[in-house]
Amino acid sequence: MSRRTSLFLTAFGVWSWIIWITFARNLWASDNAWDADGSxxxxxxxxxxxxxxxxxxxxxxxxxxxxxxxxxxNREPAQ
Structure with missing residues (x-):
């Protein structure tokens, strides 16, 4: 795998955590997520x-x- 692809995949993983943590916080605070009794x-x-x-x-x-x-x-440089 190329270094560029590896950087993209790593950045995608970090981005996913940033986006979905925000989503989960918003879900928790949403009125649509809870019934009147709190369930x-x-x-x-x-x-x-x-x-x-x-x-x-x-x-x-x-x-x-x-x-x-x-x-x-860790790869050896090409000769």
Whole structure:
């Protein structure tokens, strides 16, 4: 994997965490996420699942990018 691709994947992983943390905070504060009695609605559960899935995928993609960056530093220069 090229260094440029590795940087892109790492940046994507970081970006995913920034975006989805904001999304989760907004979800928690949303009136649509809670019933009148304070229990979570289906809106909450669906969007929480979306956020958790995105956290997991963003983390996996970021780790792949990070490993690519580490591998590109350890490579022998071409002769």
């Amino acid at each position: 979570p609605t289906s809106f909450f559960w669906v969007h929480l699942l979306l956020a958790v899935t995105s956290f997991v995928l963003g983390t996996i993609i970021g780790v792949i990018g990070w490993r690519g960056l580490r591998a590109s530093r």
